[in-house]
Amino acid sequence: MNTMLKTLQFHAETTETLCPTHHIPLMEIAGHRLCKLCAKETVHHSHAAYADELQQRLLQQKIRNSGLNKRYLDRGFKNYVIACPAQDNAIKLCQAFAQQIISGHYPNLLLIGTPGTGKTHLSASIIRNILHNSTKSARYYTSAEIAQKMMDT
Structure with missing residues (x-):
């Protein structure tokens, strides 16, 4: 278990490069550079899109169960x-x-x-x-x- 946790740990470093959108320093994690705020926005948009998709699926199921020809x-x-x-x-x-x-x-x-x-x-x-x-x-x-x-x- 401890070996697995050590494998999942990663090191993040702040870089000198600024995010072109938010103008804050990018983080380098596992060889990839990313902006914390851009990452949060991406997660937020993904959650919103998922919630919308669930609402549409629920509506379609309710329509199927409505008995309408x-x-x-x-x-x-x-x-x-x-x-x-x-x-x-x-x-x-x-x-x-x-x-x-x-x-x-x-x-x-x-x-x-x-x-x-x-x-x-x-x-x-x-x-x-x-x-x-x-x-x-x-x-x-x-x-x-x-x-x-x-x-x-």
């Missing part, structure tokens, strides 16, 4: 087409609903209407909004899936 993965409030006043009201209610959930409240919402009116689009928009703007998870269920779950219990 691939067809609806790109649906959002911005690309919802409002063709009548009722749809304008529906989108405003859905936006407020998503914001309430993000804020930590737990309201209820039931979307009903004839086929093709945008219920699934709005549901996907709510889910995407929650997933992208909070640490919460969200899941899409059809009424048939809910009924089946109720019968299974």
Whole structure:
């Protein structure tokens, strides 16, 4: 064990050469010259990039677990087409609903209407909004899936 520790020890010397960025003397370690501040910045940027990558992976996993059909993965409030006043009201209610959930409240919402009116689009928009703007998870269920779950219990 002591032999291994001795092997891992290294000697650092301050050089006369200045870092072109920070204008402080470079350190020479194991034949390599480096700036302490540049090294700290590199580590900081690496940690930030790693944290960003983890956040992206987590978001992608939450999207996969959301139950949304691939067809609806790109649906959002911005690309919802409002063709009548009722749809304008529906989108405003859905936006407020998503914001309430993000804020930590737990309201209820039931979307009903004839086929093709945008219920699934709005549901996907709510889910995407929650997933992208909070640490919460969200899941899409059809009424048939809910009924089946109720019968299974």
